Amino acid sequence: MSASSSTPRRAIRDREIREVPPQAAGLGVCVLGGGSFGTAIASIAADNGAAVTQWMRDATQAHEVNTEHRNSGYLPDFAINPGVRATTNMADALAEAELVCVAIPSKAFRAVVRQAREHLREGQILIATTKGIESEGFTLMSEVLEEETGFTHIGVLSGPNLAAEIAQRQLTATVVASDDAYTRARVQTAFGCDYFRVYASNDRYGVELGGALKNIYAIAAGMAAALGMGENTRAMLMTRALAEMSRFAVAKGANPMTFLGLAGVGDLIVTCSSPLSRNYRVGFALGEGRTLEQAVEVLGQVAEGVNTVRLVQEESKRLGIYMPLVSGMAQVLFEGIDPHHMARALMGSEQSSDVEFVLSRESVQQARHLEPDAS
């Protein structure tokens, strides 16, 4: 077919695509948090036609979002959808929201939810996007939402989702996890679009824990890169990290299969490979010889993984779970052990089985013995 004969057909197709109403039109979405991820997801929902409010504590920043449609402090090179309305007034932000996403670092998460509490209504959907753990009681962020509100529709959004790439509308996928089907469906409607796919899971605990745990190994991967280690090393680190994080998560009640998905291995791959990850950057600075304090200061933002190393180290000891990478990272971060020395020491640790969640050889043999035609 010639180019001239195909052109009108393509024009008709483009027009038809544009005439489809935005799928989230009429849905009220509120994002609590004015940082990079909060801004990125607010803009996706607005791209989808939702009525989006974004709460932030800084009035100057809110003014900039509303007038220049930019957030120069966190995503300086990104044009925010002009439909996002920023405010410092919590009541105003939440008034029309059906869906509320909380994108606040774990240290301040509960305090902000408490501040929001009096303006929230049962029936609203609450989504945690923060990949961190609260020290008290090893509590995940969606558990904080549950504890503070007692609401029914609670979920988690997690996956390989570097905010700066979403901001550029790079093709991206994520997971909404909730045991509530309504929550999963509404989040898919709010955020699913031609550059952002939202897959569903009912393993909220596994998805949320995956997002928090991978930060530990992103620090390790950044460190390995700074030390000049190669691709074999990175592959070994990521694969053993997956074994270690799923071992821990399963002991805590997660589904091991979750770790084969976007919120497990997917997020591990992106954060262990990209300098856009803040956890990776902290690790890189440590590998260059900086102290933890210097590395965090240079970053100037929150790297949740530092606190997560400490909490997971304590919890794994309490539960008797073998986590050599976590122990090694804890020694580098908090005891000042040289990263290169630690990497060498880890090479001397136990050489256990490759994949832990497959049947043992004995059980395979037993199963074969039970088959009718087994010889």
Ligand SMILES: NC(=O)C1=CN([C@@H]2O[C@H](COP(=O)(O)OP(=O)(O)OC[C@H]3O[C@@H](n4cnc5c(N)ncnc54)[C@H](OP(=O)(O)O)[C@@H]3O)[C@@H](O)[C@H]2O)C=CC1
């Ligand atoms: N960035 C990313 O690529 C991704 C991040 N995430 C997760 O999302 C969470 C939030 O991320 P992100 O937006 O990137 O974080 P940022 O560090 O970019 O921003 C944090 C936001 O929280 C606000 N904040 C911090 N403390 C308080 C407080 N006490 N009261 C009110 N507001 C507060 C900050 O306000 P202020 O500027 O005024 O200090 C800022 O708006 C992270 O913990 C991360 O795990 C998930 C996927 C990707």
Ligand SMILES: O=C(CO)COP(=O)(O)O
């Ligand atoms: O979780 C992330 C991407 O999925 C971002 O990780 P950082 O918090 O390390 O930037």
